[in-house]
Amino acid sequence: MKENILIVEDEFIVANDLRLMLTKAGYYVCGTAASVNEAKKIIEKENPTWVLLDIFLQDGSRGTELADFLTARKIGFVYISANTNQKVLESATATQPYGFLVKPFRERDLLIMLEIAREKHSQNLELVQQRETLLLQQVQSLIAAPANPESKMVHVPAAFQALIPFDYMKIDFFRHNEQADQFNFIRKSFGEYEILKNSALPESMGLTGRDLNLSKPKPIKGIGGYFLNGMDFRRSLLDDAWDKMLSNHFQLEAKLSHVFILEDKSMAVMSFYSRNPSEYASSKLALLLKANNAIVDLLYQVSVESSIPFVTSIKQPVVNNKMIEVAPGPKAPTTGFKDIVGNSPELLKVLDNILVVSKAEISVLITGESGTGKEKVAHNIHLLSARKNKPYIVVNCAALPHELIESELFGHEKGAYTGAIEKRVGKFELADGGTIFLDEIGEMPLEAQVKLLRVLQEKEIDHVGGKLPVKVNIRVIAATNRKLEKEVAEGRFRLDLYYRLNVFPISLPPLRARKEDIPELAAHFLKIFAKDTGRNVDRFTSHALGQLASYDWPGNIRELGHFIQRCMLISTGPVIERVELPETISEDGKGFIKTPALRTLEEMEKQHIVGVLKNCKGKVCGPGGAAEILDLPPSTLNSKMKKLGITREYYFNV
Numbered sequence: 001m002k003e004n005i006l007i008v009e010d011e012f013i014v015a016n017d018l019r020l021m022l023t024k025a026g027y028y029v030c031g032t033a034a035s036v037n038e039a040k041k042i043i044e045k046e047n048p049t050w051v052l053l054d055i056f057l058q059d060g061s062r063g064t065e066l067a068d069f070l071t072a073r074k075i076g077f078v079y080i081s082a083n084t085n086q087k088v089l090e091s092a093t094a095t096q097p098y099g100f101l102v103k104p105f106r107e108r109d110l111l112i113m114l115e116i117a118r119e120k121h122s123q124n125l126e127l128v129q130q131r132e133t134l135l136l137q138q139v140q141s142l143i144a145a146p147a148n149p150e151s152k153m154v155h156v157p158a159a160f161q162a163l164i165p166f167d168y169m170k171i172d173f174f175r176h177n178e179q180a181d182q183f184n185f186i187r188k189s190f191g192e193y194e195i196l197k198n199s200a201l202p203e204s205m206g207l208t209g210r211d212l213n214l215s216k217p218k219p220i221k222g223i224g225g226y227f228l229n230g231m232d233f234r235r236s237l238l239d240d241a242w243d244k245m246l247s248n249h250f251q252l253e254a255k256l257s258h259v260f261i262l263e264d265k266s267m268a269v270m271s272f273y274s275r276n277p278s279e280y281a282s283s284k285l286a287l288l289l290k291a292n293n294a295i296v297d298l299l300y301q302v303s304v305e306s307s308i309p310f311v312t313s314i315k316q317p318v319v320n321n322k323m324i325e326v327a328p329g330p331k332a333p334t335t336g337f338k339d340i341v342g343n344s345p346e347l348l349k350v351l352d353n354i355l356v357v358s359k360a361e362i363s364v365l366i367t368g369e370s371g372t373g374k375e376k377v378a379h380n381i382h383l384l385s386a387r388k389n390k391p392y393i394v395v396n397c398a399a400l401p402h403e404l405i406e407s408e409l410f411g412h413e414k415g416a417y418t419g420a421i422e423k424r425v426g427k428f429e430l431a432d433g434g435t436i437f438l439d440e441i442g443e444m445p446l447e448a449q450v451k452l453l454r455v456l457q458e459k460e461i462d463h464v465g466g467k468l469p470v471k472v473n474i475r476v477i478a479a480t481n482r483k484l485e486k487e488v489a490e491g492r493f494r495l496d497l498y499y500r501l502n503v504f505p506i507s508l509p510p511l512r513a514r515k516e517d518i519p520e521l522a523a524h525f526l527k528i529f530a531k532d533t534g535r536n537v538d539r540f541t542s543h544a545l546g547q548l549a550s551y552d553w554p555g556n557i558r559e560l561g562h563f564i565q566r567c568m569l570i571s572t573g574p575v576i577e578r579v580e581l582p583e584t585i586s587e588d589g590k591g592f593i594k595t596p597a598l599r600t601l602e603e604m605e606k607q608h609i610v611g612v613l614k615n616c617k618g619k620v621c622g623p624g625g626a627a628e629i630l631d632l633p634p635s636t637l638n639s640k641m642k643k644l645g646i647t648r649e650y651y652f653n654v
């Protein structure tokens, strides 16, 4: 069946050009609208598969205004605009389109974008479906849990966290439009919240009764929900003293709020707040709406059956999570993560994402500097997925010899080329039924990228020298420490492959952006190495921990791990009192600051490689590259650099 496209474009010539290109390519154009209102009428009548949306329309309406209308109907849309102003781009991106085409464009760009959008749309529908199911399951299992209302309340935030991310959440219960109870949930670590009831939160912020009277939460004006991101949220604070107080205290930048009418006609408002200024979107409100009945039942249960007396006075005693008896609610997801340590908000966000995406079958692209834990994240996604009992195959694309890459990935037949004396099963076939993790995907040569694209599209591989394609059932997780958008722009990475892999991006923060995780990581590594070596070293002094936290760790967690291993080996007692920090890049980025520590062979090797890389202006392989000068195969140099934690920061821009 032909795909049905609506064009929302007020410039006749552009609209006509689009119509001609699309018709020629086999699409059916069901209409052209010059305004948002006109578009809505056509959409109701024609139910298009796709809408191409201009952003600024002459009647003053904006294409972005249609986004919610289309999302609610599960219709995919892509923007076509001449305006690439960052603010416009940001507001368009917040509506989660399937693509963005900048005018003027070529016919080919339009068609490729539509093809990618189609793929993304179908994967997105799967993700939406999976999120809806997950939220419903979590809320329903909480309703069914044999626990008292207070205990259930303790588990409410964890049921929502991964689906509607927040740093702080509150539930206000209203009776006869008067506030009856308020529960505040402050995220502390994965699956752990501080819960403060009524006046306990403002009191904990040091506010007095007078402040509180001035900043009471606003009464409910209407039903339904809304969200405010970034500037819109900040503007709303001008006439919402309560939110202003909260946002100042917790550095909040976005809010999503929804009113639920309970069985006895009382009301409950769930409000989620995030430090991320673009956290919320209509898709998250839609999620709450989908689970509306279950959420209403849950909120009714915890409000009506609550044995906590309704509090009208700010003098009521504090009720926090330590005082509420905790009974078994839905299974806490915390237990599922293997070898991941840390509690910083940045890491918690990553864990939320792992939880959500592990249940879907879609591709994941993990980005982050070297040593930030990309492989750990990929492995955890596999372990939490339905494929957990099937193979998990790791391929380091940087270490594959260029001439053998296809045979390594896809396998070869006996005699396919000189030296192919045996048939070889490739990594994709080994991963059949399970997950393949393509590490350092940015290093994959263009020819192999074409083949990979085919595997993703057709779900089949061709053996080198083989006659027939072989079906494979695999989930692909890819990772890179490169900026793939830059690689695409410079022609080293295929745009279509990028879009296919980037269905669900997870970005890992560098260690310097989450220094609060350093003490926990340090203790974690110490424990592991003490066990491995049988040495009795089990603590750092706070001075040593302070030293560790003061360093930027360009090699991230891997470098920290190696360093702690060395500290342990040279320590003479059970406590590491102070550390000699590794060499670091000087502020001008040009040289090392020397520390008086005696160098290990590894450090010498590292310094030598960095020196050569600097001389080669960062060129690793090819003529005049570091590998040639060091007389090493590029794959060996790459793995040495990885092992020694040599990242681009060490040798670039010098």
Ligand SMILES: Nc1ncnc2c1ncn2[C@@H]1O[C@H](COP(=O)(O)OP(=O)(O)OP(=O)(O)O)[C@@H](O)[C@H]1O
Pocket: 339, 340, 341, 342, 368, 369, 370, 371, 372, 373, 374, 375, 376, 377, 439, 480, 481, 521, 524, 557, 558, 561, 642
């Ligand atoms: N959150 C974490 N908690 C504990 N250990 C971690 C964590 N993240 C990473 N590590 C450890 O740090 C090291 C590097 O992690 P990993 O190999 O996953 O990083 P990477 O980003 O894939 O690196 P590269 O880009 O070089 O391939 C490993 O030893 C891993 O066990």
